[in-house]
Amino acid sequence: MATVPSCELCDRDGGLLIARNAQLRIIRAEDADHPAFYRVIWNAHVAEWTDLPPADRSAIMQVVAKVETVLRQALQPTKVNLASLGNVVPHLHWHVIARFDWDARWPAPVWAPKNKEVADATSRLPIPLTELDQQVAQVLNT
Amino acid sequence: MATVPSCELCDRDGGLLIARNAQLRIIRAEDADHPAFYRVIWNAHVAEWTDLPPADRSAIMQVVAKVETVLRQALQPTKVNLASLGNVVPHLHWHVIARFDWDARWPAPVWAPKNKEVADATSRLPIPLTELDQQVAQVLNT
Numbered sequence: 001m002a003t004v005p006s007c008e009l010c011d012r013d014g015g016l017l018i019a020r021n022a023q024l025r026i027i028r029a030e031d032a033d034h035p036a037f038y039r040v041i042w043n044a045h046v047a048e049w050t051d052l053p054p055a056d057r058s059a060i061m062q063v064v065a066k067v068e069t070v071l072r073q074a075l076q077p078t079k080v081n082l083a084s085l086g087n088v089v090p091h092l093h094w095h096v097i098a099r100f101d102w103d104a105r106w107p108a109p110v111w112a113p114k115n116k117e118v119a120d121a122t123s124r125l126p127i128p129l130t131e132l133d134q135q136v137a138q139v140l141n142t
Numbered sequence: 143m144a145t146v147p148s149c150e151l152c153d154r155d156g157g158l159l160i161a162r163n164a165q166l167r168i169i170r171a172e173d174a175d176h177p178a179f180y181r182v183i184w185n186a187h188v189a190e191w192t193d194l195p196p197a198d199r200s201a202i203m204q205v206v207a208k209v210e211t212v213l214r215q216a217l218q219p220t221k222v223n224l225a226s227l228g229n230v231v232p233h234l235h236w237h238v239i240a241r242f243d244w245d246a247r248w249p250a251p252v253w254a255p256k257n258k259e260v261a262d263a264t265s266r267l268p269i270p271l272t273e274l275d276q277q278v279a280q281v282l283n284t
Contacts, residue, residue, distance in 0.1 A: 048222055050210045061203055068192045079232060080190055083225035087241060087249035090221060099229060107229035109253040 004045045009091035014041055019137040024060055026067065026136060028129075029095075034110050035122040035129055036071055036098035038136060040064050047090040064094045066139035071098040074132055075125060081109065100124070146187045151233035156183055161279040166202055168209065168278060170271075171237075176252050177264040177271055178213055178240035180278060182206050189232040206236045208281035213240040216269055216277055223251065242266070 003010040015027030018038065029037040040063050046052060052060070068080050077098035084094050097110055104118045122129055145152040157169030160180065171179040182205050188194055194202070210222050219240035226236050239252055246260045264271055 048210065048214065049224060050207050050214065050222075054207075057203070057207060058200065061199070065192050065196075065199060068190065072190065072192065079227070079229050080192075081225070081227045081229070082191060083223070083227070083251075085221070085223045085225070085251055087221050087223070087251070109225075109227055109229070109251065111251040111254050113255065 001044045002046070004091070007045055007091050008089055009041055009093060010045050014089075014093070015039060016133075018133050019140040021140050023056070024063060026063070026140070028133060028136075031110070033104040033114065033118065033121055034097055034099070035125060036075055036077070036132060037110070038067055038071075038096045040067060040094045040096060042092040046092050047086060049084055049092060051092070060092070060094065063139060064096055066142065067096045067136055070132075070135045070139060071096065074127055074135055078106070083109075143186045144188070146233070149187055149233050150231055151183055151235060152187050156231075156235070157181060158275075160275050161282040163282050165198070166205060168205070168282070170275060170278075173252070175246040175256065175260065175263055176239055176241070177267060178217055178219070178274060179252070180209055180213075180238045182209060182236045182238060184234040188234050189228060191226055191234060193234070202234070202236065205281060206238055208284065209238045209278055212274075212277045212281060213238065216274055217267060220248070225251075 013027055015029050018026040018028055024043055025041050027039050031037045071080055075098050078101045079099045081097040081099050104114045104116055105112055155169055157171050160168040160170055166182055166184050169181050173179045213222055217240050220243045221241045223239040223241050246256045246258055247254055
C-alpha cells in the first residue's frame with residue numbers, strides 16, 4: 001500500500017479508531033465542541049478524491065453516506081457537514097460532522113472561530129458517544 | 143419539482159450560472175479571494191446529501207468529480223477542497239474550490255478568517271476565468 005514518510009495519516013490512525021477494512025477506516029476526531037465528528041480516511045496515500053479510480057471514489061462515498069445516515073438517525077442533527085479539504089494533511093479523508101443549532105460555531109463551519117462556549121456538548125447528544133461509536137462501527141459490516 | 147418559499151437556492155441560481163441540466167446546475171461563486179470556486183447545486187430542494195436516493199447521490203458526485211478534474215487539469219491547484227455544509231442555506235450544494243498556496247486563506251479552509259491580502263488572485267490563475275468557465279460548462283456534456 002502506498003505510504004508517504006511523515007504523513008500523519010500514513011503513520012497513525014488519525015483519531016480514535018472506530019472501524020477499519022482493507023480500503024479505509026473510520027475515526028472519531030475527539031473534538032469537545034463537536035463531539036459527533038467522524039472522518040472516513042482512505043488507508044493508502046492519495047491526496048485528491050479524484051486520484052482514486054471511480055469504483056474507489058464510489059466506495060468511500062458509500063461509507064460517508066452510511067456514516068451520515070447513522071448520525072441523522074441517532075442524533076437528529078440540525079445539519080450534517082461533509083468535507084474533503086486536506087490542505088494541511090493532503091491524505092484523502094472525508095469529514096462527517098453532525099451539527100446542532102446549539103453548538104459552539106453554529107451556523108459557521110467548524111473551521112471558523114467559535115462564537116460561543118458550550119461546555120457540555122457531549123452530554124447534549126441524545127445518546128452516549130460510546131453507543132454512537134458502536135453504531136458508526138457497524139457501517140463497515142453492512 | 144420541490145421548492146421551498148424564501149430558499150435562496152430555490153429562488154435564484156445562487157451565483158454565476160455556468161451550466162444546468164434537469165437535475166442540477168453549476169454556478170461560480172464570484173469570490174475574488176478564491177476565483178476558481180464553483181458550486182454544484184441540486185435543483186430540487188433537499189437539505190442533506192442522503193435525502194437523495196443512491197442513484198441521485200451518485201449523479202451529483204459524478205459532476206463534482208468532473209468539475210474537480212477540470213480544475214486540476216486547467217489550474218494545477220495546490221489542493222481541491224470539496225464540501226457540502228448548508229448550515230445557512232440548507233439546500234443541497236457541493237462546493238468545489240481550487241486552492242493555492244498563495245491564496246488569502248491558505249492553508250485554512252475558505253470559511254476561516256483571511257490571513258493575508260491577495261489583490262490579484264484572478265490574474266494569478268494560469269488561464270482566464272472565462273475560459274475556465276467554458277471548460278467547467280462542458281462537464282454536463284460529457
